[in-house]
Amino acid sequence: MANGIAADGRTSGPGRHPSARKSDNWFKWLLVAPAAVLILAISIYPLLFSVWVLFVNYDFQIPGHAYVGLKNFTQVITDPVARYSLWVTVVLSTINVVLEFLLGLAMAMAMANTFRGRGVLISILIVPLFISPIIVGQVWVLMLHSPFGPTNYLLGLLLGQEVNIRWLTAFPWNFVALVLADMWQWTPFMFVILLAGLTSIPPHVYEAAELDGVGRWQTFWYITVPYIAPMMLLAVTFRLLDAIRLFDTIFIMTGGGPGTSTYSASYYLYTIGFTQFHLSRATAGAWIFMILTLLVVFFLVRRLLRAEVR
Amino acid sequence: MNDREKRDFQAGLEADVDAFLRGEPTRRTFIKRFGQAMGMLPIAGGMLGSGVQWALAQAKMELEDPNTPLGKAQALALKASSEGPADGSAFRAVEAAKQFAGVNLNMTYEAGLQGLDPRNFSGPLWEQLTGIKSTVVELPSPDMYSKPIAEHIAQSGAYDILDLQPQWTPALADGGVIAPLDDYIAKYMNMADLEDYHPLYKALPTYKGKIWGFFDDGDMFALYYRKDIFEDPKLNEAYQAKFNKKLEVPKTWEDYAQVAQFITDQMAPNVYGAGHFRKAGSPGNQFDFMQQFRSNGGMFFDDGMKASIANDIGVKTLNNMIAANKASIPGNEELDAVSLWVAWLQGKIAMMYSWPPTGRMSAGYSQSDKAISFIPQSSIAGKVGYAIVPGGNPEHAFGFNKALAADSANPEAAYLFMQWACSPPVSLARCMLPYALRDPYRISHFKSELYGQLFPSAPEYLANLNASANVGLLDPIMPGAQDYQLSLDRMCTSVWAGTDPMEALKTAAAEWDATTENLGVDAQKGFYQEFLKLPGATAANTVEKLGMAVKL
Numbered sequence: 001m002a003n004g005i006a007a008d009g010r011t012s013g014p015g016r017h018p019s020a021r022k023s024d025n026w027f028k029w030l031l032v033a034p035a036a037v038l039i040l041a042i043s044i045y046p047l048l049f050s051v052w053v054l055f056v057n058y059d060f061q062i063p064g065h066a067y068v069g070l071k072n073f074t075q076v077i078t079d080p081v082a083r084y085s086l087w088v089t090v091v092l093s094t095i096n097v098v099l100e101f102l103l104g105l106a107m108a109m110a111m112a113n114t115f116r117g118r119g120v121l122i123s124i125l126i127v128p129l130f131i132s133p134i135i136v137g138q139v140w141v142l143m144l145h146s147p148f149g150p151t152n153y154l155l156g157l158l159l160g161q162e163v164n165i166r167w168l169t170a171f172p173w174n175f176v177a178l179v180l181a182d183m184w185q186w187t188p189f190m191f192v193i194l195l196a197g198l199t200s201i202p203p204h205v206y207e208a209a210e211l212d213g214v215g216r217w218q219t220f221w222y223i224t225v226p227y228i229a230p231m232m233l234l235a236v237t238f239r240l241l242d243a244i245r246l247f248d249t250i251f252i253m254t255g256g257g258p259g260t261s262t263y264s265a266s267y268y269l270y271t272i273g274f275t276q277f278h279l280s281r282a283t284a285g286a287w288i289f290m291i292l293t294l295l296v297v298f299f300l301v302r303r304l305l306r307a308e309v310r
Numbered sequence: 311m312n313d314r315e316k317r318d319f320q321a322g323l324e325a326d327v328d329a330f331l332r333g334e335p336t337r338r339t340f341i342k343r344f345g346q347a348m349g350m351l352p353i354a355g356g357m358l359g360s361g362v363q364w365a366l367a368q369a370k371m372e373l374e375d376p377n378t379p380l381g382k383a384q385a386l387a388l389k390a391s392s393e394g395p396a397d398g399s400a401f402r403a404v405e406a407a408k409q410f411a412g413v414n415l416n417m418t419y420e421a422g423l424q425g426l427d428p429r430n431f432s433g434p435l436w437e438q439l440t441g442i443k444s445t446v447v448e449l450p451s452p453d454m455y456s457k458p459i460a461e462h463i464a465q466s467g468a469y470d471i472l473d474l475q476p477q478w479t480p481a482l483a484d485g486g487v488i489a490p491l492d493d494y495i496a497k498y499m500n501m502a503d504l505e506d507y508h509p510l511y512k513a514l515p516t517y518k519g520k521i522w523g524f525f526d527d528g529d530m531f532a533l534y535y536r537k538d539i540f541e542d543p544k545l546n547e548a549y550q551a552k553f554n555k556k557l558e559v560p561k562t563w564e565d566y567a568q569v570a571q572f573i574t575d576q577m578a579p580n581v582y583g584a585g586h587f588r589k590a591g592s593p594g595n596q597f598d599f600m601q602q603f604r605s606n607g608g609m610f611f612d613d614g615m616k617a618s619i620a621n622d623i624g625v626k627t628l629n630n631m632i633a634a635n636k637a638s639i640p641g642n643e644e645l646d647a648v649s650l651w652v653a654w655l656q657g658k659i660a661m662m663y664s665w666p667p668t669g670r671m672s673a674g675y676s677q678s679d680k681a682i683s684f685i686p687q688s689s690i691a692g693k694v695g696y697a698i699v700p701g702g703n704p705e706h707a708f709g710f711n712k713a714l715a716a717d718s719a720n721p722e723a724a725y726l727f728m729q730w731a732c733s734p735p736v737s738l739a740r741c742m743l744p745y746a747l748r749d750p751y752r753i754s755h756f757k758s759e760l761y762g763q764l765f766p767s768a769p770e771y772l773a774n775l776n777a778s779a780n781v782g783l784l785d786p787i788m789p790g791a792q793d794y795q796l797s798l799d800r801m802c803t804s805v806w807a808g809t810d811p812m813e814a815l816k817t818a819a820a821e822w823d824a825t826t827e828n829l830g831v832d833a834q835k836g837f838y839q840e841f842l843k844l845p846g847a848t849a850a851n852t853v854e855k856l857g858m859a860v861k862l
Contacts (some may be wrong), residue, residue: 059828060459060463060481060485061481061484061485061790061829062828062829062830063484063485079824144642145641145644146641146644147640147641148641163642166643166644168644169590169643169644169807171801171808254590255589255590256800257590257591257592257800257803257804257807257810258590258803258804258806258807259801259803259804259809259814260804271796274456275452275456275792275796276792277456277459277792278828
């Protein structure tokens, strides 16, 4: 095999025939080509196309694609519904992630120790993760529908008086309904990741703390939290990135209403893009939203990487 | 179970699933049907999966018993298509279409029951007559607008024939999604058939002097009320004592709310005075606002094309609607049209205004077909009266035009199907199908003796639909119609949630002005002025007030 002579007699090293080397080079690119073409077709081209759409009129009801400068951006920025939907996105995603984190952590703590039936219980608890958000929304519509859903009836039994809460059509109950549905589906996500973190803490650390007479709260604060901090950050990062795209449950449960009170940024973009077909405005809104999201992502990923280094 | 029964069963199951997901009281039926479906899977021979079997089933047509009114209407449609008269639009379309035998037409229909007509009747019959196949593409209502646009932008040629709301015509015509029919009409149609349209509907597909489709569904709102309740002597006595006037079917919106509240006070929880479909996106809110606002004398825009809804008339309209909500069945604000039908057919509501299928369902005619079994059997058959809605100006809400997709690879064949399906004899048979949800729109439909034999009160039902069309109002037909109506729906739902009516009206007016400015004030002004020329554009401009009322 010296000097690049292969077992079958062909050269493979620097001494190979130039045409064979050229052929190898082409073959490399040929192998990569399908993936490259696919990425270009479904990702890069639409992205570049959207940049063009940003600066022209691409509104279905206005003929032609005239250059409009920054008008699409100003229309979104000056639209009160757009600003409000951004606010709703921030509020809902923050509340959802905080509550899901706290509940998921509590559940993980409760499940950290082994007990009979733990495996079955964990399996049941994570079932909501496998259900489509559309179905989750529909189930909650059935549960909360006023007056036909069981929630008001059960609350009435509990409180001993008639309950007539319009969960889906009155503020602030429509927000409560959306948070409930989101928590039901996504708390198990936090739970699973945090449980993985908790079970990775070496037992001898806790044993040493117990021997030293460290209290439960101090154990949690000074041992558990530092150990699982990277996992916490990971869980919050992933969940937050998903939460700010909130669309499905809003679409099914409230339709953005009453009025525009439960419009999230995604729902707003969907409405102007695919209900009203103001495509250039929707594209401008999507870019604004993407840039804002990137800022959050950048911050969170930096924190995550820093935590990993430690 | 034969193919037809399988299709109907499947349609019924899908409808049950939808109804179940909406939270309607059909859980038991749903569970039963779901169990049946699961049980059938091993023995059904691929009922759910076989595309070939499905395609074959689509090509099989079944006609009703020729002794029934529907069977007779179908036989007449078949005769007019195959034997003539030779100058009839149906016959001409069939003869001309035979040259396209083997072609396949893709046609959009609203998902659910609407698609059963082309699947079970008109599609197979057309194929039998011409050799032209058809594929029904079912779309949810909002997608009937957005999908054709998306496919046009992609230039996919996915559709040949589009079922579209008339209000979308300007946007889709200007956008190049649909093609004008004038040349084809001149070549193939018997022009007398155009005169058979009720005057309210005749001009609906016309835009910029061209014809962009054939009107095909008379979606006129009408008031349906329980005669037995209004004739109840004790109630009449109590009403007389309380208001010092007779209990009558209300003629104004104020009376409507008052009568509804009275019945609710007297009869709830067994019966409530009224019910409405007020759920966001349902889409009852905008139609109800538009009919009441114009009935109260309102105009949508002023001379400068500024929205003129945020005024006393707007407030009065919303206050009337709020009063009606308070007098209605619990959950009124969360009901959609189908949920409301369920409550109505179960006898829980004394008055409702809605689309024409309400009358056929009330009489129990629609439920004679398995496909519509997700709607409960009527417990009020024979007890229902028909009237023009309070205020005297009902909304023609939605409706459908059949339009030719500009990207169709077979435009002439597609046109010929449209001409045939909308011709007087074929359209009558289609409107009479119990499950199809196509509502009478031709003068010959309103006068049809066969239709009048469908159920005992059918002649009064037809007379009321015709009378309603004489004084009916059209949805605004102009670019931006979608946006204007979305704003109204948002406005109404925010008012139901407690927002001050004037504040909500101002928000909606601002959104309307933004839409107008975006589309161009002068251009929109021109479109609005054109719309105002149509019979039914305003309460002062109805078919009746223009002296064109149809008398049966």
